[in-house]
Amino acid sequence: MEDIQFMQLAIALAKKGKGHVNPNPLVGAVLVKDGTIIGKGYHEQYGQLHAERNALKDCKVSPEGAVLYVTLEPCNHHGKTPPCTEAIIENGIAKVVIGTLDPNPQMAGKSVKILQEHGIEVVVGMLEEECKDLIRVFRKYITTGRPYVLMKYAMTMDGKIATYTGASKWITGEKARACVQETRNEFSGIMVGVNTVLKDDPSLTCRMENGRNPIRIICDTHLRTPLHAQVVQTAKEVPTWIATAVTDTTKKAQYENLGCRILEVPQKDGHIDLQVLMRLLGEENVDGILLEGGGTLNWSALRAEIVDAVQTYIAPKIFGGTAQSPVEGAGVALPDEGIRLENTRCISCGEDYRIESDVVYTCLQES
Numbered sequence: 001m002e003d004i005q006f007m008q009l010a011i012a013l014a015k016k017g018k019g020h021v022n023p024n025p026l027v028g029a030v031l032v033k034d035g036t037i038i039g040k041g042y043h044e045q046y047g048q049l050h051a052e053r054n055a056l057k058d059c060k061v062s063p064e065g066a067v068l069y070v071t072l073e074p075c076n077h078h079g080k081t082p083p084c085t086e087a088i089i090e091n092g093i094a095k096v097v098i099g100t101l102d103p104n105p106q107m108a109g110k111s112v113k114i115l116q117e118h119g120i121e122v123v124v125g126m127l128e129e130e131c132k133d134l135i136r137v138f139r140k141y142i143t144t145g146r147p148y149v150l151m152k153y154a155m156t157m158d159g160k161i162a163t164y165t166g167a168s169k170w171i172t173g174e175k176a177r178a179c180v181q182e183t184r185n186e187f188s189g190i191m192v193g194v195n196t197v198l199k200d201d202p203s204l205t206c207r208m209e210n211g212r213n214p215i216r217i218i219c220d221t222h223l224r225t226p227l228h229a230q231v232v233q234t235a236k237e238v239p240t241w242i243a244t245a246v247t248d249t250t251k252k253a254q255y256e257n258l259g260c261r262i263l264e265v266p267q268k269d270g271h272i273d274l275q276v277l278m279r280l281l282g283e284e285n286v287d288g289i290l291l292e293g294g295g296t297l298n299w300s301a302l303r304a305e306i307v308d309a310v311q312t313y314i315a316p317k318i319f320g321g322t323a324q325s326p327v328e329g330a331g332v333a334l335p336d337e338g339i340r341l342e343n344t345r346c347i348s349c350g351e352d353y354r355i356e357s358d359v360v361y362t363c364l365q366e367s
């Protein structure tokens with residue numbers, strides 16, 4: 001196997017931690033001695049051993065003189081576990097190949113220096129883009145204290161998210177829908193506007209085998225969420241947080257008694273202030289949010305500049321008619337004023353396609 005293949009394996013291992021390590025990063029590690037893999041590991045669970053220590057634990061032979069391939073710069077601080085740099089030095093690792101540096105400004109590059117000072121050869125940047133992609137949620141959270149927001153929707157080739165009767169089950173095929181469940185498993189939170197609850201009564205759970213349910217966050221300025229809604233009725237089993245501007249304790253208690261948590265958020269332009277909400281959610285360790293709309297909330301979220309990336313499932317179908325589009329709101333007057341997206345990735349998902357892009361805000365102007 002080549003250098004790159006060892007790092008590819010470390011990346012694949014890192015992905016096994018999805019849904020279990022938030023708000024920590026996904027990290028994978030492979031130890032190689034004389035061209036043979038002697039240990040593999042990944043960060044499996046928040047608060048537990050880091051990838052490097054799991055790879056060392058996995059070794060059946062001495063790791064002395066081995067090369068460590070690790071997707072993220074090893075940590076150098078005493079957190080829930082001791083520093084990985086110590087383990088690397090104590091075990092006599094000869095060389096460390098790192099995918100990407102730690103984006104935490106207080107950390108970046110410090111471990112590299114420490115390892116080098118102990119005579120360990122260090123290479124940084126192998127498969128860097130792939131390794132950076134692994135930690136996109138962590139990067140946003142650790143540098144801003146706010147959650148990474150992925151706006152996701154499914155639409156037809158003519159841009160409809162339902163038929164003219166409002167029917168929307170299903171737009172995409174089974175494979176795409178299974179991918180959505182995997183994404184729900186990865187994110188700490190899932191967020192919708194109150195109209196989506198009123199119209200669809202969704203459960204917003206993760207229906208993947210051994211999947212983890214994200215915290216359900218409802219943007220509901222005036223507490224219009226019905227008490228009989230699924231998200232309320234199941235709030236004792238799956239967390240439901242309602243972001244509202246209502247301060248009336250009796251009204252709030254009706255939801256709290258059913259297990260919901262109320263987040264009091266000030267209003268901006270007649271709705272809850274999404275920037276403030278992101279700050280509050282960050283303080284609650286919510287590192288990433290899957291925004292599942294609908295169109296009104298999607299537009300507000302883009303306008304408030306809280307969305308980091310947009311994920312669109314496109315089904316090879318055409319509905320026509322007057323149905324809603326995935327982003328509503330005031331819109332922009334001219335094509336040049338559109339919200340710009342970059343770094344577009346496209347994959348096929350069964351009979352559908354998934355397109356994902358990062359959001360660039362510099363050109364946003366309202367009409």
Ligand SMILES: NC(=O)c1ccc[n+]([C@@H]2O[C@H](COP(=O)([O-])OP(=O)(O)OC[C@H]3O[C@@H](n4cnc5c(N)ncnc54)[C@H](OP(=O)(O)O)[C@@H]3O)[C@@H](O)[C@H]2O)c1
Binds near residue numbers: 152192196221223
């Ligand atoms: N195909 C898909 O992928 C998909 C995904 C989701 C939804 N949908 C569809 O979308 C439809 C609902 O969309 P919708 O546009 O009518 O409503 P929505 O976006 O689900 O909810 C909008 C409501 O959220 C509340 N809200 C609270 N804070 C807000 C803020 N800062 N900005 C904007 N709204 C805020 C507002 O009411 P208050 O201010 O009174 O609270 C607003 O009227 C449903 O029919 C559903 O089926 C489709």
